[in-house]
Amino acid sequence: MAYQVLARKWRPRTFAEMVGQTHVLRALMNALSTDRLHHAYLFTGTRGVGKTTIARIFAKSLNCETHGVSDHPCGHCRTCTEIDGGRFVDLIEVDAASRTGVDDTRELLDNVQYAPTRGRYKVYLIDEVHMLTRQSFNALLKTLEEPPPHIKFLLATTDPQKLLPTVLSRCLQFNLKRLPLELIHSHLSHILETEQIAFEPASLHFLARAADGSMRDALSLLDQAIAYGAGQLTVADVSAMLGTLEQGVVYHLLRSLMANDAVALLNNVKQLAESNPDFNQVLADLLSILQKIALAQVLPDSLNSELPEEQMIAELAQQISPEDVQLFYQIGLTGRRDLPYAPEQRGGFEMLLLRMLAFRPVNAAFSAPETAKPTPSRTMADAPRPVAATTVTHVPPTAAAVPEKKTIVKTPPVSSPVSPAPITPTNTPNNTPAHSPAKNQVLTLNNPEDWLHLVKQLPLGGAVRQLALNCALTQVSGHTLHLQLAKDSEMLGVGGRVSELEKIILNYCGQPYHIEIHITQQLNTVTVAELQHREQNEYEQQLKVQIQSDPFVQSLQQRFGAKIMRIQANKNGENS
Template identity: 65%
Template sequence: MSYQVLARKWRPRTFEDMVGQEHVLQALIHALDNQRLHHAYLFTGTRGVGKTTIGRLLARCLNCETGVTATPCGTCSSCQEIQEGRFVDLIEIDAASRTGVDDMRELTDNVQYSPSRGRFKVYLIDEVHMLTNQSFNAFLKTLEEPPEHVKFLLATTDPQKLPVTVLSRCLQFNLKRMTPEHIAGHLRHVLTQEGIPFEEPALWLLARAADGSMRDALSLTDQAIAFGNQKLSGSDVSNMLGTIDQRDIEKLVNALVENDGPALLSEISRISDFAPDYSVILADLLSLFHRVTMEQVVPGSVDNALGDAAQVESLARRLSAEDAQLFYQAALMGRKDLAVTPDARMGFEMTLLRMLAFRPGADRREPPAIASGGSSSGQEQREDPEPGPAAPEPQPQHSEAQHSEPQRSEPVAEQAAPEQAIPEEVASEPVAEEPEAGPPPAEADDAWLASLDAAAESAAAESAVVEDYESEPVVEEQPQPEPEPEPHQDTGEFVWERHFRSLDIVGMPGNLASNAAMSRNGDEIVLTIDEGHARLLNARHEEKILEALRNRFGDTITLRIEQGDAGGKTPAAWEERQRRARQKAAEEAIRNDPAVQSIVERFEARVVEDSIRPPQQAKG
């Protein structure tokens, strides 16, 4: 007898044998038990998750000689013939090869005939999305109202390509991708029954390589058995797949955690002999650091989906949260860089070295000094022209200090003084003469850059003065400055335009009230609002406004709304005038600032006035 591949030999024979599709099986079992059967079912999902298998099992359930049942006997002639693929009333159609409209018309013409052997004539159409539009049109009427003895079972890996008219006529079930845990568990059962010795890491390598497909997992297992001469070892499977096993990942991560650069490079050199896919290794590292972070944030949340739960729990205790985040980001960026690096190993090596170099708390070392014609002491003197007991800060930190302390620009300028200001010890060393004329030294440029912060602070201080002139808004569109609004009668110091925000009327009521002018006569407050805003006002808005007014002026206050011209005496108009005045003052402050003017003249720069933002005015 010829050998039967594992993917066919271990195809499920009952619903109980199916792995990982419980949500679909539950619906089908209940429908069969209660005789609530639809005429068309659509099964979607990636390759190898069981779409065709479920279709064949459902055909057995419908045609078993014991009756329509979720547990077919498996011994009757109908069950046997379906199992062996020779049941005359189960018509399997590969839509990828029979896409023409003539093929579909032949199908619809034969639908009307009663089944020859079974209870139902079952049409199982695989890859149904490959049918042409003309075929779908010829199929629609039959699909919607087939004879009582016909059931349609459709399967596809790409439901997005199906017309909505087809989708609306079917019960749709989406089969999920298999998790590595489901696949590894099923492989463990299959290999045990087959009597094939195996190592646990080999199962997880196969489960991850299958990428959610049980059929692919079984096919890879067949290949691994042949590769390993009737046994499955982690090293053999790793070599076959061109990957590294979990123990190699663990060694790499341990070298990172221990901050052991030599061990890391040695491990990279060892695994490079297997010519692995470095992108896959980085993907494994990303998955590991993600699960480590999950365990750190929510202890106990790690699962054993990849067979490394113990390693994840250990790393979560040994790694700091900052290290885990850094390693994840470095692996993520390194995986993108692999596509542009001259050599994949180089890119992988640099990614792991980057994790060590930028790890929080790692030793920061300056690049080695290169002496030219002098002793090391002379090199030190050139690095530190000013005598003193303390060495200067590294240049990046020096620049930051200059930006935060502009007053240090004068000492920097002194460093660029004539030669007589240089100490004798430094002058005795061979130093290249500077040209008499040329671009300013770098220190002077740093001083100019540091003055930017001083300019910004000066501009902010001057623009802040605008708040003291709220009673005198200076706006180009207003030829005459407006006087401060007078307090309304019997409202004390309350000025409607200026102090409206203190009423805390929010939402639509506040928006409408801010576009109204206010007058008061005794306990009656009148709000004059233009017609456009008045149309939006309703009783609920008026209640909110009245409630705020009573909170301010007392419970005896009444409110009346009038339509009319507010005359610009509204809070919204007043705030807009203040905003324009502040904007103009801020622009003038920036334009007239001496530091800004110097920068504009020296660097031929320009001020982008649209980017100037005055300080926000506090609520009145």
């Protein structure tokens, strides 16, 4: 007897033998058992997931001589055996890929009006129905919508997007899913045990992954692997047949990345290059492992402890941080897109791995950011900036930006040009920030300028800050501060802002102070807002002089007639 390939030998004959697709089988079996049958069914899904197989079983269920219309055909009557052998006269199978013309469709429909020869129903099984032309669909529409009672249409396609909406609306559509890797693995194991073929369980994992959700592809690869291994399956033989690498090689690469060992990493690539692999596939395997590690870190129970690969994934998930996993995955995903543009695959793959090392953060930066120091492996952008740190120390967040700009113009000095206000005693701890509360201290406001220094040091914000900026100190009597406010700014002193300012001063010095606001037509002294405006103008004038005296700017003005323009930044930091 001639050898029959596994894909045909192990093709399901009943719904009970089907692997997966329970959501489709349940609907069909319930329809058969309750005799609620539609006239047209559409099965969609990728290749090898069971579309044609389910259609043939459905045809047997409709025409079984022993059980009649039921969800469990006998499989032994003449009708069932003829359908299994492809000889049943009332099951008309059409390959739409080879019969796309409208004439073929009309010829097919000429016999629709005639009753079935032997069966209960005449079944039209049209495979790859999306290959039909628009004219063929139009010829089919009327019959598809109102067929004779003895006609059933079973349509199958891998690309339902190409079907006309008018066709889709006339069919019950069932979408068959890709089969999970574990389901394919277990089914292949069952077949090999039944066929009494020796195999290594890990080898089936490679076959199931290469099948990409298709059981027919898995069975075809299994046939090829059995022939390649002379009747047995080993990991080495299956890897060589598929042209894939052993997972241990990819794990060595990942361990070198985790150890931050560039020398070992390049040595691994050198050894890998001796087998002339497809580095794009190596990168894909590395990304697959990183994805599984990330999943294991979030859901440890999702791993199968019986598989060696899953055990290694669980071990790596405990040794690498989630941040590194995400970084490696993102760099690898972007690098896979750019890998074809590299002068050679190996060089592009090496640069990608070195990029993972170069951009990997120093662990100390996560554990102790305040003590982290720049190391040779870090970029200059990661190094601490003393100027920025000094500015933060001497200028509170609520202070104006004018002193900072003066500091930038005068490059040598770092501290703020405005001297600190004499509001705290000399024994203030050195580690106390300028804007932090100084408890149990008495304000020493001897002149109106002291109020300017106090406002710059208080943690003010919003409308309270505007009130303080537009007030001028006129007198201090005990714990009462007498402030002047211009008539046109009178609305700043309403809504409880005065009491809120008193609370801020209380929190700052630890003692209560009462504030009295006196509304006047004209202020007798300068306010903080006016001082800021004055300093801003002085800064802009200095900056303008520096720009105008720059030789390069002067040459642009002379050669091109360039003009110096002032650009005002809005509150969002954007130029307008």
